[in-house]
Amino acid sequence: MATTELVIFDCDGVLVDSEVISASVFIEELQKSDIHMEQRVFFERMIGRSFEQGVATIREVTGKTPPSHFKEAVRHTLLERFTEALQPIKDIATLLQALNTRVCVATSSDPIRAARSLAITGLDGFFTDRVFTASMVKNGKPAPDLFLHAASALNTKAERCIVIEDSAYGLIAAKAAGMKAWHFTGGGHFSKGYSVDPKIARDRSFADMKALLAEAKTLSLA
Secondary structure, eight states: OOOOEEEEESBTTTTOOOHHHHHHHHHHHHHHHTOOOHHHHHHHHHTOOOOHHHHHHHOOOOOOSOOOOHHHHHHHHHHHHHHHHOOOOOOOOHHHOOOOOOEEEEEHHHHHHHHHHHHHTTGGTTTTEEEEOOOOOOSTTTHHHHHHHHHTTTOOOOOGGEEEEEEEEEEEHHHHTTTTEEEEEGGGGGGGTOOOOTTTTSEESSHHHHHHHHHHTTTTTO
């Protein structure tokens, strides 16, 4: 096994427990425009993807296009809810403090949301400027572009990276990039019905960060 030099973290559902909040806000804002979508669709089709990919899904599923102000309305409401209720994933700070490899974030969230999520939860100091978003690449997850961009920016070969992801799209992207994919299933959305097809490839699965840290220690990553 190649020596791991970089651990790439997804943000939503891995660093911060945001997906249930995001689903609620998305659905509420759609309803204001008389567009109705089930939470199931958000979980199945939008977790792990960019906002623009989400809007394309809305058009496909409902036959309607959200108004031009929809993105800004979602962001405004979402950041308000985040300020009130967003929590870091349990024990994520302990894991980040323990890792002796370099770390970065590669997220489908836009730069403003990613920065606020990390700041609100006090995790921004672990990553500083090593935050990469879907806005930086042509193709978002499940394409490998974002992970490859992050690795390239930090001068690291793909085979020396581990990606920690919660979503199906993220796992697919990590494997397509030629990276090791660790699946984290401890976010609140998993208790609300989200699941990932067991046929989707991954190298490890962890229900909590303590178990992930134990594996990292076994591999001398912490």
